[in-house]
Amino acid sequence: MLEIFIFATLNGLVTGLLLFMLASGLTLIFSMMGVLNFAHASFYMLGAYFAYSVSLYFGFWMGLIFAPLIVGVLGAVVERYGLRRVHQSGHVAELVFTFGLAFLIEEAVQFFWGPDTKNYQAPDILDFPLFTLFGQEFSAYRGFMIGISLSIFITLYHILTRSRIGIIIQAAITHPNTVANLGHNVPLIFMGVFGVGTALAGLAGVIAGPVLTTFPGMSIALGSIVFVIVVIGGLGSLAGAFIASLLIGLLQSYAIASDVGMPELLNLLGLEFERSHPLNDLWTLNLPRIAPILPFLLLVLVLIFRPTGLLGKREE
Amino acid sequence: MLEVNDLHAYYGKSHILQGVNFNVQEGEIVSLLGRNGVGRSTTVKTIMGEVAPVGSIKFKGEEIAGKNSFEIAHLGLGYVPENRDIFPTLTVQQNLVLGMKSNKSQGRWDIEEMFRMFPNLGERAEVNGGVLSGGEQQMLCMCRTLMGDPDIIMIDEPTEGLAPKIVEQVALLLQEIASRGVAILLVEQKLSIALKISHRLYVMGHGKVVYEGTPDSLLQADDVRAEWLEV
Known part of the structure; x- marks a missing residue:
């Protein structure tokens, strides 16, 4: 029983932190632009595919560095030449734009990489059990996933709360005109945040690709859950997104590990x-079979009992 | 330093500014007076690029009409808005840091000096801006703009809703700002502070400047005060 609990917790952490890497970018972008980016999970998929292609020639580690950078630059270009122009036509136009972009990226992925699953593998150097507990192994790659996700979270938290640029971003989210009047280039800040947000999604794709498989449907598989997290955590709340990511990661993991049934x-x-x-x-x-719908069940409950999400604030 | 010529501005189909002309020279304190709704705030918002301008706005000889707000601020124009707009979830210190245009620039002002001038702000450096009193928020907002080391600062109704004692502090700060060579464009409805500290003043009515003079000349112009200023 204890071994099931420990391993379910560790696996829940892996999933939860991975989900947070996606949700953090999505919620930051929502805070800034007031629009949900439907194409966010598509950037996650692009991360995995770019990393796969780079890894074929230069190995996994080069993919880990360059794929998020490429995705981030792509995201910044989308904001600069797409969203910024569409923004003038209102939120509905923005939603339709990101929705269309998601389809476009999925089609492009199938066009360039084909419809089949790619053989994107974790590096050999991490192909060993990190530890063995109760006769069960926990792979080093999963430990690496936890490590990289936690470092991203800590770095992001420090940048946003301690650094000057973080303070500017926080202020620009709520008072863009005032920040511009103080001499800060708000459009450039927004483009940068969009780029970093999509780069984080790309990084999530790079590290998730070898575990969750790299295929054209991977954005749809995770995309809906990321939206659920952002809503459960409270739209625009980074801390809420973190709590909701871990909650859903652990909830699903415990459900899968349990053998309780009807x-x-x-x-x-x-x-x-x-x-x-x-x-x-x-x-x-049984519980493992209904695990995939648990996040949506939780979403319904949150919307009924706390419509603003766990840490969201009601708009005044 | 700042020259506004035949400035027009629109909100939708409403023609708000209908050919505003005025200027501010280096180190001057100039007031823009008038009743509510005559276009005083719209004038400064248009200069800052928040409202689309039609006409000419020259700052240090350079045409700035049509530039972005952040570019205008970088040229040396500071703006303290009417609603103060401090960042409520950031601390007093963080609010001041935001006023700096870069990590390095120190200019004429630094944070320690702000805290010496306003010990209340210094004592509450780590307190969130949202919990400050109205007067403290006004001081913070003005100090934040000064941290960007502007050559001219446009201040919209700084005494609105403040106690008389705080109004005196605001007047002292404005004179301190001017003594360091920073020009001030003071947008006010109340005559008292404007008459006390201004070198020159303009009165606005119906979207244009209807009177230009000094505090002394305005005091003698009973007809102007009665028609355009007194309620």
Whole structure:
């Protein structure tokens, strides 16, 4: 029981921190522009594909460095020449633009890399068990994923709260005109934040690609959950996104690791069905099978009982 | 230093500024007076690039009409808005740091000096700006703009809603600013502070300048005060 709990916690942390890397960029961009970037998860997918291509020639580590940079520059270009122009036409136009961009990136990925799954592998140097507990191994690559995600979180937190540029970003999010009047180039700041946000998504793709497989549907697989996290955490709240990411990562991980199912519950209630009964399928349901819908269930609960999200603020 | 010629501005179809002309010379304190709604705040917002200008705005001989706000601020124009707009979730110190245009520039002002001039702000350096009193917020907002070392500072209604004692402090700060060679364009509705500290003043009405003179000449112009200023 203890081993299941420990490994479920570690795996939940890996997933949660990975989700945070995506959600942090998305929530920062939302704070600035007031619009959800539907193409955010597509930049995550691009990160994985760019890293795969770079790794074919120069190895995994070069991919780790260059793929997020390429994705970040691409994101900045999208903001500068796409979103900034569309912004003048209002939020609906921006939503439609990012929605279309998501489709465009998915089609482009299939066009350039093909529809099949890519053989993007973790580096050999991390192909060993980091530790063995209760006879079960925890891979070094997963430990690396935790390490890199935590370092990104700590760096991001320090930059945003301690550095001058972080203070400018915080102020520009709420008072862009005042910040511009003080002599700061707000459009450049917005472009930079958009670029960093997409680079973080790209980095998440680079480190997730070898574990969650690199295929054209990977943005859809994770994209919806990232939106759920941003809403549960509270739109625009970085701390909320962090809590919600870990919550969902752990929730899913515990659900997958558990062997609790409907039979136990139905037996407890003393219910029994004939094989031909329409509700007989309930017997086959268990927690691991419903794990994928748990984030959405949590989203519904949060929207009912706390519509602003865990740490979100109501607009005045 | 600042020359505004035939300046027009629009909010939608409303023609707010209808040919404003005035100038501010180096080291001068100039007041822009008038009743509510005559276009005083719109004038400074238009100079700062927040409202699209039609006409000519020259600063140190360079045409700035049509430039972005941050470019105008970099040329040496400082602006303290009417609503103060301090950053409520940032500390007093962080608010001041934001006023600096770069990490290195010190200019005529530094944070320690601001805290010496306003011990209240110094004592609350690590307190969030949102919890300061109205007077402290006004001082913070003016100090923040000064941290960018402007050559001219445009201040919109700095005494609005402040207690008489704080108004005196604001007047002292304005005179201190001017004594360091920084020109001031003071946008005011109240006559008292403007008459006390201004070198020259303009009165606005119906979107244009309707009177130009000195505090003494305005004091003698009963008809101007009655028609354009007194409520």
